[in-house]
Amino acid sequence: MATVEAHHVFSTSVEQLLGRRVCYQKHKPGRYLSLERVPRGVFQIDSVNQFGSRVVLNDGVVVMENAPTVIERRGRIALLLSTGEELYFTVE
Template structure:
């Protein structure tokens, strides 16, 4: 995480990832981030829904209890939650 955070170009919103094809890389788990349905192969981010503070990508592939800070550098996308949980994806 420190590498992505220290060398970030700019942060973006989750909605700016719409249409991007990504692949799961790794995550730092916790109770505010659910990846139960996340495919391990490449997939396209097709939907982003917000219900109060909850953010849901692709109708439940990724469920976050709060909007993350999203950073991208060198094809690596980091979703950083305020709770300390992290999700890393690689852009295809």
Template structure:
């Protein structure tokens, strides 16, 4: 399966542009620096984004990333691509 990055022009958004969006978890490429244990199976809205040093926390700990991701969006799919090689994908509701 091709990733969002492979077909996306090199214009990336910042994680703050996801604020207020309603998304649904699709899949992720796991690793040590991305915590998705608390992700709901149903759709949810991204309500808060906090930065603590290099750490990025969405929805008060729902998603925790050790680095700010590159955010790619294409055809209703959002990819959060971390420098560590980890990836997190959502579909836009």
């Protein structure tokens, strides 16, 4: 995480991930990030919905209790939540 955060090119919003093909890499768990339905192979981010403070990717594949900071660098996407949880994807 420190490498991505210290050397990030830019940060963006989670909506900018729409249409991207990604592959789950790893995550730093917690109780506010649900990854139970994340495919282990490559998948496309087709939808980003916000319900109050909750952000839902692909109709429940990823559920976050608040909007993350999204950092992309060299084919790696980091979603950093204010709760300290982290989710990493690689771009295909």
